Amino acid sequence: MHTLFESFKVKxxxxxNRIVMPPMCQYSSDENGFVKDWHVFHYASRAVGGxxxxIVEATSVEPDGRISPNDLGIWSDRHVEGLKKLTTAIHENGAxxxxxxxxxxxxxxxxDLPIAPSAIRFSEEYRxxxxxxxxxINEVTEEFSKAAERAVKAGFDAVEIHAAHGYLINEFLSPLxxxxxxxxxxxxxxRARFFKEIVESVKSKLPIDMPLMVRVSASDYYEGGNEVEDVAKILNLLSGMIDVVDISGGGVMPENHVKTFFGYQLDNASKIKEMTGLYTIGGGLITTYxxxxxxxxxxxxxxxxxxxxxxxxxxxxxxxxxASVDLEWPFQYKRAK
Ligand SMILES: Cc1cc2nc3c(=O)[nH]c(=O)nc-3n(C[C@H](O)[C@H](O)[C@H](O)COP(=O)(O)O)c2cc1C
Incomplete structure (x- = not known):
């Protein structure tokens, strides 16, 4: 049995196969959030690699929503062309x-003035x-919705809402x-209301057979914060609207009380799967077949x-x-197989 190399279908x-590249910021855009050659090479290489x-990195729905200055953006129609180039390069290489x-x-x-559910800063280094x-709140919900429309135009096969790592949606979800x-x-x-409104507004812009995914921090890893049971309850409030949950953790507080080891987030993925019945993406420090x-x-x-x-x-x-699986290689590389 080689489940890893079995196909998978949702909508x-x-x-x-079951191998996912999770979103990873590349800090390689310009001040306008446009796709650059780096993004195309970087993502297409992983498609070539099988x-x-x-899942393309955190892409901001408004200029002030960027984590760092060179993040990708999707806050205007002008972003669609570059993103289309990216999806085309990935599709052409089989992913x-x-x-x-x-x-x-x-x-x-x-x-200059970040936004949050409450006026509490992350740490002394932040405003x-x-x-x-x-x-x-309504404006940001609307920006997510417009971003989803643009993502569809740009040729993406699915949309993931970032509700993890202590960013805006997670800030609403966490009692901390x-x-x-x-x-x-x-x-x-x-606390889940903002998330729910965003999910509804994004969902309304997706074709009926396009999966909607969310990334959550299954635990705040911090006393008084959300635990996996709370996050499962939140996901159950979105029942019927989301198809896949991408399981991560932490990020709400500057110090995480998390122990990392090979596969450290898999148990949370398994618990969420059991408690919600949703398809899950799990991982955390996975390096080996x-x-x-x-x-x-x-x-x-x-x-x-x-x-x-x-x-x-x-x-x-x-x-x-x-795994002794006879995977199809790019024809250009067949002599090296
Ligand atoms: C360079 C880098 C950038 C990342 N950027 C994002 C991001 O944009 N969105 C996100 O949800 N997680 C981001 N992450 C977290 C990863 O998606 C992943 O959850 C984390 O690296 C743990 O998985 P790993 O142990 O397999 O690397 C980033 C991680 C790295 C290393």
Whole structure:
């Protein structure tokens, strides 16, 4: 059995294998957030290397939503052309591709006045954010929705909403950063309201057979923060609207109390899968074929390899050899197979 090299289908998205490149910022755009040659080479190389599913890095829905100055953007129609180039290069080399739509919230390094659910800064190195009012909440929701429309135009096969790592949506979800007492704060249901509105607005712009994915921090790894059971409850509030959950963790507080080891986020992926019935992408420090195989055969549906794919862009081709799976190689490289 080689589950890792089995195909996978969710709605209209058909993947040739279960190997995922998770979103990883490349800090390689310009001040306008446009796609550069680097992005095309970088992502297309992983497609050539046999990755089944690539999730393009956190791409900001508004200029002030960028984490750092050279992040990709999708806040205007002018971004579509470059993103289309990217999806074309990835498709031509045999992989499917999603985009991660993001807003950094209080962790934005580019905003003069960052926004957040409550006016609490991340650390002393960050600015004190402005607490969002209802008008600003609606504006950001609308920006996510327009970004989703552009993602479809640019040829992406799926859309992932970034609700992890202590960025804006996660700031609303976590009781550590959301101290509001209006309809967007307090109970878990109220903290999830902003997320739910964004999910609804994004979903309304996607073709019916296009999967909607979310990335969550399954745990804040911090006392008083969300635990995996809370996050499963939040996901269940989105029932029927989302198809795949990409499981990560932490980022809400400057210090994470997380122990990392090979496959350290797989148990959370497995718990979320069990508690929500959703397809899950799991991972965390996965570098070897046996661990990736173990992940998809007993913990989650798809497995992400982040830093390992930065080290070894052709990792899937090598893993297939180790698994004695006869994977199709790019014809140009067949003499090296
Ligand atoms: C350079 C770099 C950039 C990253 N950027 C993002 C990002 O844009 N969005 C995101 O959700 N996670 C981001 N991450 C986290 C990765 O997607 C992944 O969850 C993390 O690296 C753990 O997986 P790994 O141990 O396989 O590398 C980034 C990680 C790295 C190393």
């Amino acid at each position: 209209g998205l058909e993947l040739k 990755v089944g599913f690539i 499917k591709v999603a985009i991660q739509l993001a807003h950094a919230g209080r962790k934005s390094r580019t905003a 004190v954010p402005m607490q969002m009012d209802k008008i600003r 950063t959301n101290k509001r007492n209006d309809e967007y704060g307090g109970t878990l249901e109220k 046996p661990l990736a195989e173990y992940a998809v055969s007993s913990k989650c549906d798809l497995v992400f390899l982040g830093r390992q794919l930065l080290r070894a862009p052709y990792w899937p081709l090598r893993a297939a050899k180790e």
